[in-house]
Amino acid sequence: MEKTPVAVLGATGTVGQKFIALLQNHPYFYVNELVASPKSAGTRYKEVCNWKQDSFMPAEVADMVVKSSDEDLESLILFSGMDSQAAGPIEETYANRGHLVVSNAKNHRMDPDVPIIIPEVNSDHFDMVLRQKYAGGIITNSNCSTMFLAMVLAPIQKAFGVHTVHVTTMQAISGAGYPGVPSMDILGNVIPFIGGEEEKMETETKKILGTLRGETILDAEMTISAQCNRVPVFDGHTESVSLGLHEKASPEEIMAVLEAFTGPPQELSLPSAPEKPILVFREDNRPQPARDVWKNAGMSACAGRIRPCPVLDIKMVILGHNTVRGAAGAAILNAETFVEMGYLKALREKDSLPVCSG
């Protein structure tokens, strides 16, 4: 199979770097263009990028000259790790020019014609992309905290029905990007507030778990209350969750549906798909971010301590890798699924894509 050329928008940022790291040696895609703000454009990537990944900067991008986000691009698929302050109109412009924008930014998530996709959960929402107003299209993934909650809720919702969710998060510093949280604010500390995060968890989750009816999504009917905290953890968001169910279920029944859960990425054996989307832990003190966040290459949600809740029905601990499955890895899996389910072909046949030859 010939590889598809892709661009990374916001290539110097935390999420952009993670896109580059995860796309190295990818069987479907190769990084063809790096895009950043005009002030970084025209310079070699290695000279403008403060590389923060554990691995070395891939040789094939180090000398690539960074393009500006107001230039025309030639790649078909654009992975966007842009900051939300700039992402909105730029992503829209590129979608209008015929590109498929696979975005991690929050800006278009709640647009009525843009889906928030978790391919194991709601790959049918990809249909919306074919009906968007753009020559190309926009796909988003959820906020990082929402991701793991929605992944775990999905099979429980299907099997037993969920009417109420209470979630308290303990989120990693890498979720705030770089420079992000000053060390004087978080070393040995908890910050009991993350701007906009609680609202995202309370709204995005219902859209992801919602039902596509014609051109719009009917939100899932459930009440969600989120309390978000920042803790001195590098990678990995931990969530203490309680659920109210329509149909009672024992912890063992919950564990069974979580462990049995799979979706199109697993059926299609996609390159970034974890063998199991949800890893269930039976030890009483797991999952833990510093121990478990890299299990299944950071692409699974982890769930443990599944037990009865005196207030609602079931409580548990959820964990996931916020910059992998919670950000760049999610977008890449979205693109893989979009391609392999035939949506990319359908999108290109929708009308002649004006720009992209990749």
Next chain:
Amino acid sequence: MEKTPVAVLGATGTVGQKFIALLQNHPYFYVNELVASPKSAGTRYKEVCNWKQDSFMPAEVADMVVKSSDEDLESLILFSGMDSQAAGPIEETYANRGHLVVSNAKNHRMDPDVPIIIPEVNSDHFDMVLRQKYAGGIITNSNCSTMFLAMVLAPIQKAFGVHTVHVTTMQAISGAGYPGVPSMDILGNVIPFIGGEEEKMETETKKILGTLRGETILDAEMTISAQCNRVPVFDGHTESVSLGLHEKASPEEIMAVLEAFTGPPQELSLPSAPEKPILVFREDNRPQPARDVWKNAGMSACAGRIRPCPVLDIKMVILGHNTVRGAAGAAILNAETFVEMGYLKALREKDSLPVCSG
């Protein structure tokens, strides 16, 4: 006023050290005896104690020879910072010998004739001490996480009624004593489990907020669900809390009752009493353990982010200093209140105390 001689049981441990630090220059009490396990007994305190406090070891205890917990003691009041593995029978023995044991250990908290006291909340439960089977008596304070929850619930319960409590804790490492949590388990990590802690929060809270009827306490009628996590914070337990109320109340009304709350320690201007038992924060990112845990010398509960909860009625963040108001400071304030409300006098008149001349 002549000072009352006191002993510290478990004097070499984390809580025992905190008793010693907080009792330095105390206007009512002076440390007269230090008690530890038989293997430390007979040695000078400075030679057996691995002192972990910020302040210097007080000169008056450094050369004191440690007594064994199987010896007779001469002090009237015994502050117990003993480990729960040993505390049960030893505290009982000393109570039988006529001492007033003011304990931070969990062992006797749920005894039907022993109160768990927060003097601003349930000082009337001190009556139980006069009816105990002991020649002396046993008073306990709650578990550290329970303390701050119960302090904040008390005025809300009184004003509006609380039927449901959902709480997720993020607890400091000092709560596990020394050596306690291995650094490899907690550096940059969250441990989503603390043995026995959730059960304590779910039971002790109801006893503290319960009603003394005759000789026993009727538990407060409320449903509590606790999820307890350890985080890499030195001192200070943070709690994300949601409450279901019998009578609806706005965040402003909740803040008003919390700020107006006082009790006997404030009315009696006791030496360890904070000016306000509850400090209300109006900034959206406070309270924080590393910033706020020492406010009011660590003797107040802090509450902030008081706002509506989509699932229950009100949600908020609670914080307190787990080894001060959550442990040694709580016990000392219990003793001060017991003395100044006349209970110590009443207890001594109950019958001739056989041992203690202090």
Next chain:
Amino acid sequence: MEKTPVAVLGATGTVGQKFIALLQNHPYFYVNELVASPKSAGTRYKEVCNWKQDSFMPAEVADMVVKSSDEDLESLILFSGMDSQAAGPIEETYANRGHLVVSNAKNHRMDPDVPIIIPEVNSDHFDMVLRQKYAGGIITNSNCSTMFLAMVLAPIQKAFGVHTVHVTTMQAISGAGYPGVPSMDILGNVIPFIGGEEEKMETETKKILGTLRGETILDAEMTISAQCNRVPVFDGHTESVSLGLHEKASPEEIMAVLEAFTGPPQELSLPSAPEKPILVFREDNRPQPARDVWKNAGMSACAGRIRPCPVLDIKMVILGHNTVRGAAGAAILNAETFVEMGYLKALREKDSLPVCSG
């Protein structure tokens, strides 16, 4: 004694806040004016300051309207916690207008007519202030890492002579101010570089330990090599030091001269003077920043593990509180000493101070 009005320059920054916290209830000085950059000026302090101290913001400054650093000031003494990017010309301007600028900024430290003062070590260097070109004057304290090294070297230099110093630092994040070090750079990490820090240690130390000859200082003759690292510690710089001595000395002899060391602040019983400038530890694992940095209210240098060095003569561990004795506390002690040794009176008599009536 009537209190002297003082202003705090850079009042909203980390060092400025520490000045305000330490000057609360000061017996000689009261905070009369708060000065910050023009963009903060004209607003109440509590509205522009992101207060990061453990204690509450003092009520007497909370409502004070912040002045701009280009305004005239009325206070006699100006404590400068300004950022070095702005401090240079502003401090000079105020000195020209007759104020005594007691500065923590690096800008004028190496000026030939400005002393770097540690009052226990080189209070005779205050003489330089009377001969400065300013109507008022400028006094500086050293860089925070230099402070503790120079304090410990001073008595050893005097007793035995020091020809060589090798020092490796492990410095706290609070030394970089706020927002300072991003948490993603330092959580669970060591950064083996602090810009300009090694040079400061290698030059300032020799000036402090130098000899005033006429109008200039002859640097102390010693070779210094510094290696500076940032570590995930909140407050307290730890330094591993090796010394080459002119006259051999045993560890016990070194400890004796360190413990006997005092200076004018101790002789004059100044309010901010620690009882002992140097605290000697004999345990093999002390001093430690999280345990010992607040000993003597953060105003002493701590020294421990004093033992022979196979390469040079003596090695040891040094520790001090970088924002107290290493910054704001140092400047305040400088001002106290300057006043009580009669220098302020002499400076004001030098010629009629044109501006300051305080």
Next chain:
Amino acid sequence: MEKTPVAVLGATGTVGQKFIALLQNHPYFYVNELVASPKSAGTRYKEVCNWKQDSFMPAEVADMVVKSSDEDLESLILFSGMDSQAAGPIEETYANRGHLVVSNAKNHRMDPDVPIIIPEVNSDHFDMVLRQKYAGGIITNSNCSTMFLAMVLAPIQKAFGVHTVHVTTMQAISGAGYPGVPSMDILGNVIPFIGGEEEKMETETKKILGTLRGETILDAEMTISAQCNRVPVFDGHTESVSLGLHEKASPEEIMAVLEAFTGPPQELSLPSAPEKPILVFREDNRPQPARDVWKNAGMSACAGRIRPCPVLDIKMVILGHNTVRGAAGAAILNAETFVEMGYLKALREKDSLPVCSG
């Protein structure tokens, strides 16, 4: 090639677990036996091991029944991750029975007939193993801090001669094993002492860099002074180093010899050999443990900030992964080199090995 059966001694400990993780899918060796203290023996590994690695426990060991360290073993090569309190006589016993013990324990390192091997540096010292008094043999690797110092010194020593070494370490908590350092001692702290560590660095380094003359090693002639600190870093020992050289060399010359350095593991393309034993960093703030410790799979020493030293000649920062190249990975590379250089064959031919059929 048929794989050689190996046993892991101390299989439940931190280093033992790392052996198991690193030996998974090893092309030369397979884990045939797990050995632990008698109290763990007779139980399945997954039931006695508190697995702390990031990866899952390999399926092939999970159900293996643990053997006791007083049983006979059948594997030819025994990797010892035993605690030093027990390792001495047990390793000796197995060596007497004909096994090759490849040990990370300190007990036999300084035995006159046992080499401390870094295969890039002193593989000729393997000759000593053939002359040991044992039917089998004992090979050791150095202490973790010594490892990275000796690796970096070796090529500099060869090219320019080193007469003096001054080193200050900042060591990770994983170096102390589990439970190891209590979190209350190290969170936000520096402990300026690690028992025995300074002595090991000062003695082992000279043995590794020494010359084999007949049956004994002549220590390298250099003076070493070490100061060892524990810092709140999970993995990775950082070292600030100054060197005195016999022949002057510029930083560029030093970097050139470090980058050119290779040895038998590279020449033989051994499975655990890093492409380059020493990674040179030219950025001014690298290497850093949290960023660089996994470069080259944790098997290289990292060196950076190579610059002139005012006291000695050259100073630099060294970093390495203490539990990989500093422990289990070192031992495995030692075994690989021993096998591929023909020493294992020679050892077995020395006399008929009585026990081991592997």
